[in-house]
Amino acid sequence: MTTLVVAEHDNATLKASTLNTVAAAAKIGQPVHVLVAGHACAPAAQAAGKIQGVDKVRVVDAPPYAHPLAENLAALVVSMANAYSHIMAPATTFGKNFLPRVAALLDVAQVSDIVGVESPDTFVRPIYAGNALATVQSGDRIKVITVRTTAFEAAVADGGSAPVEAAEAGTDAGVSCFVKQELTKSARPELTAARIIVSGGRGMGSGENFKLLEALADKLGAAVGASRAAVDSGFVPNDYQVGQTGKVVAPELYIAVGISGAIQHLAGMKDSKVIVAINKDAEAPIFQVADYGLVADLFQVVPELTAKLNG
């Protein structure tokens, strides 16, 4: 029995989420194949072949997969599904978008956002915004699973030498098409992979004030995140959002600035190794999860902190 990991990539490179998903697949304890579906995606396929723990890469290079449209990608995965007992994808917007279609077409359940593998049919997943962990067992003939990337240490990207085989492409379903994208360009690390995150909330007051956090992040080599309130208020774009329905992060250090600590925000960052909270409200719930809390005016202490750090 074999596990298929559907790779997340941009044709030129593999996304880090693919490495975490391969790591989760390895825990199932059977051979792992990686599907790279794209257009002009040979570089991504080559990269997949180098991941340690991958036994084969199957590449489908054709125009219908230039963008990961759910309708086309799901149909392709379903066409290959009978060779596999497990089909996995990262629980990123890429994986969450298309994989349930695969499950429905195969008439099986999907296990979303797993944080642990107990056995080939039993998995642990968070529910109620991570306030509870459920251990669930699937009796379906094919297990369809999305993987919370922060719960599995990335597979090593080099040193593997899996064969890369071309597989048959499907056709464009013709019911949807990609129009455009507006992606945030930043020299900072990606939120989900950053070792340190500086995150701002409603207390920042404006998008302009996020410059204070950016200066701190630059000193720390950190990524910048935000609470829902900051995004809703238009301070920063949506891809900064950390939370139950935004990004789930688990950095070594999470500095929450002007963030009250609503349940939904905690869901996205409470697995951080060290949490620092800076807020002028001593009653803010964030202080209940913080390892170090500083009750102070962020406009005074953030610049002070930036100045006092090395680097």
Place this chain on the structure above:
Amino acid sequence: MKVLVAVKRVVDFNVKVRVKADGTGVETANVKMSMNPFDEIAVEEAVRLKEAGAASEIVVVSIGPAQSQETLRTALAIGADRAILVDASADVQPLGVAKALAQLARKEAPQMVILGKQAIDDDCNQTGQMLAALLGWPQATFASKVKLASGGLEVTREVDGGLETVAVKLPAVVTTDLRLNEPRYVTLPNIMKAKKKTLDVVKPQDLGVDLAPRLKTLKVVEPSKRKAGALVKSVEELVAKLRNEAKVIP
């Protein structure tokens, strides 16, 4: 066009849930229940489409226990025209819900089905996508903007890297994200009007759907608690602790 909206009754988002000591699940007895926030956004979007003249009828549906009728009445009060309850136990899972919705969609023939991207209790984020697949329809998930364009929809989606816009042909399934709209407050006159709107109750057998859950929950536990933290009095103290105690900065 007719729009079908699916809503779920869930533990209210403000409630800090407690895991039952016997490990069988989360305490839901006597806990405040509400419409799933994302589904509320879906109802609001459908009503706005109707107010703009783009939707002719809004049918709202829920698959769940009898108390889901309250949730449906709220949707009717927001502005839906007619409601359907598929009477089922609370332990329904996305695949079963999608199958029930697919049957209803085949009967009602809407041009659009809209629902929340995920329920805040199980956090699955599957139902809309599964429904679209079962119907053979395109999908536009995590929608932050929905525009009617010739013969279809142009939907802006919130994705990990920012925003992505897709065009889908109708009929289609849309799942809502937080910033699609801000739902209106339900007014008392509308609550009274909603009492007179039709609410039909059907059984899963009537739809020919098997709602038996596929995943078996073996146990539910609390996540491991964090060690209690401490307040620091100054930036100096914070830096020293981060450097020497936590060892997360050089």
